[in-house]
Amino acid sequence: MIDLRSDTVTRPTPEMLQAMSQAEVGDDVYGEDPTVRKLEEAAAELVGKESALFVPTGTMGNQAAIMAHTGRGDEVLVDAEAHVVNYEVGAPSMLAGVQLRMLPFLLEGNTPEIFTQSLRPENIHFSPQKLLCLENTFNRGGGTIVPSDKMQETYQLAREKGMAVHLDGARIFNASVAAGQEVKDFTRCCDTIMFCLSKGLGAPVGSLLAGSKTFIERARKYRKALGGGMRQAGVLAAAGLVALDMRERLSEDHQNARKLAEGLNTIEEVEVDLEKVQTNMVILKLREVTVSSYDFCRELKARGVLAGPHGVNGIRLVTHKDVFSSQVEEAREIIGETVERFSRIA
Ligand code: TLP
Numbered sequence: 001m002i003d004l005r006s007d008t009v010t011r012p013t014p015e016m017l018q019a020m021s022q023a024e025v026g027d028d029v030y031g032e033d034p035t036v037r038k039l040e041e042a043a044a045e046l047v048g049k050e051s052a053l054f055v056p057t058g059t060m061g062n063q064a065a066i067m068a069h070t071g072r073g074d075e076v077l078v079d080a081e082a083h084v085v086n087y088e089v090g091a092p093s094m095l096a097g098v099q100l101r102m103l104p105f106l107l108e109g110n111t112p113e114i115f116t117q118s119l120r121p122e123n124i125h126f127s128p129q130k131l132l133c134l135e136n137t138f139n140r141g142g143g144t145i146v147p148s149d150k151m152q153e154t155y156q157l158a159r160e161k162g163m164a165v166h167l168d169g170a171r172i173f174n175a176s177v178a179a180g181q182e183v184k185d186f187t188r189c190c191d192t193i194m195f196c197l198s199k200g201l202g203a204p205v206g207s208l209l210a211g212s213k214t215f216i217e218r219a220r221k222y223r224k225a226l227g228g229g230m231r232q233a234g235v236l237a238a239a240g241l242v243a244l245d246m247r248e249r250l251s252e253d254h255q256n257a258r259k260l261a262e263g264l265n266t267i268e269e270v271e272v273d274l275e276k277v278q279t280n281m282v283i284l285k286l287r288e289v290t291v292s293s294y295d296f297c298r299e300l301k302a303r304g305v306l307a308g309p310h311g312v313n314g315i316r317l318v319t320h321k322d323v324f325s326s327q328v329e330e331a332r333e334i335i336g337e338t339v340e341r342f343s344r345i346a
Contacts, residue, residue, distance in 0.1 A: 002327045002334075003306045007171075007253070007280060007320035010202040013246075016239035023238035027231050028054075029224070035234030039241050040208065046244065047172075047187040047195070049210035053219055054237055055228050058083075058170045061194035061209040063091045064222040065166045066131065068215060069192070072097035075127040077118055079106035081140040083168055084133055095226070099127050107138040107146050112153040119161055132158050135168040136186060137175045140310075142273070143257075143281030143318075145175045151189035167193040170207070174200055174279040177250045191215070200250050200280055202321050203243035205236045249321065253280040256319040256328045263332035269339050282317040283310055284335070291342045299341070305334045 003009050012020070026032030036054050044052040055061040062084055066076060076092060078084055080102035084092060092098050106114045111134075120126050132154070136146040151167075158165050167190035169175075176183040187193050192211035197203035209219055223229060230236070261277040264270055269288045276283065286296060293309035300307050300315075310316040319328065 001304055001306060002323060002331045004317040004319065004323065004331060005306045005308045006318050007200040008198060010198075010200070010320050010322050012204045012239055013202060013242065016203065016242045019238040019242050020235050023234040025232035025234035028233045029229040029231060033232065033234040033237070035241070036237040039237040039244075042241065042244060043195075043208040044210050046183060047193055047210045048184040049187065049193070050213045051216035052208045052210040053216050053223060054230075054233060054240070055194075055207050055209055055223055056205055056230065056236075058168070058194055058196045058198075058207040059088050059091070060223065060226055060228050061207045062088060062133075062166070062168055063095055064219045064226060064228070065192050065194060065209055065211075066092050066098060066133070067096045067222040068218040069131045069164050069166060070096055070098050071130075073099065073127055074130040075099045075101050076131045076133060077101045077103060077106075077115065077129060077163075078133040079135065079138070080104045081138075082107070082133060082135050083139050083170065084135070086140060098131075101129075107135060107141055108144070109150075111146060111150045112157055115154050116157055129161070129163055132163055132165045133168060134165060134190065135170075137171045137279050137281075139170070139281075142276040142283040142316075143171065143174065143279040144276050145179055145278050148179070148181060148185045148189060151186060155189040164192070165190040169193045169195040171196070171199055171279065173247045174250050174254070177247060178254050178279045197240040197243040200253055200320055201243035201246050203236075203239045206240045208240075246321075250280065253319040253321065254278075256280075256323065256325055257282050257317075259325070260317060260319065260328045260332060263329070264335060267336050267339055269343055270335075280319045282319075284315040284317060286313045286315070286339070289339055289342045296338065296342065299338050300335065303334045303338060305331050
């Protein structure tokens with residue numbers, strides 16, 4: 001089976017498993033796990049923030065951040081297609097009690113302008129606008145990069161308004177490697193950042209939330225409230241430390257995604273916007289194939305390729321360390337055959 005559903009499906013490397021088996025551990029709720037501390041310090045240093053917090057998932061990192069940045073009834077500005085809105089089970093309203101103001105196309109080019117247009121003055125009727133959430137790379141955008149200069153401009157505007165900026169940087173290293181820029185070029189444009197170890201970096205579990213010391217202390221309490229106070233978590237952090245060293249390898253995933261996208265674009269009935277293939281994701285649109293993306297994925301699975309539906313006529317394919325270049329070619333062939341099968345039916 002060629003699994004292109006997500007980069008979350010990656011398996012730990014032998015180095016990770018070895019590091020996990022040898023990890024020095026303690027009770028992290030007491031702050032006594034040396035491997036967790038080491039990972040948190042390394043993460044904070046890497047993204048240029050004072051402090052960092054190890055969390056089991058990206059979702060918990062984002063939600064603890066939203067809770068720590070806001071109070072009930074506050075407004076959080078966010079792209080309408082952001083992960084926080086689409087895939088976190090309504091947690092911002094469920095847990096933080098905030099209102100989301102969803103901004104279409106915020107992350108697709110005119111970020112500072114769209115942000116500015118969404119600002120509201122102080123008024124008895126309005127919810128206080130406290131937080132802006134950005135996402136880089138932009139998952140539902142197809143793994144696209146939000147340019148650092150756009151982020152910087154937006155950050156400046158948010159500061160003038162007295163708003164904080166949180167970055168969902170689940171795949172920020174994909175952005176930095178693909179753009180050929182330091183990760184700090186992106187992370188200096190936000191107050192807090194969450195990034196994941198468990199996606200393209202290949203760790204089995206874990207994400208980090210980074211920010212100022214006082215912010216992280218607040219978030220640590222929310223992590224506990226969310227059930228994320230782990231004990232001998234050094235076993236997981238040890239794999240995370242190995243994952244941090246796998247950043248440069250992400251360029252292989254990006255090359256494979258490009259190769260896949262170019263191969264798919266030679267199939268007449270489908271379309272890939274090559275400009276949007278900037279990191280490890282490919283969004284394939286079925287143009288003249290009268291089948292839903294769900295049925296298409298079901299048929300692909302029967303033929304040995306796992307992919308994810310993306311809206312009504314889109315399919316998401318994600319490259320990662322556990323798919324080889326030869327499998328990418330094979331997947332291209334299988335997708336071609338599947339398209340042909342459905343075209344014949346139509
Ligand atoms: N994304 C997953 C699914 O949840 C959709 C995927 O397969 O892409 N932020 C972004 C931008 C993400 O893409 C994800 C995971 C998360 C946050 C949440 O991370 P986890 O899964 O660790 O909670």
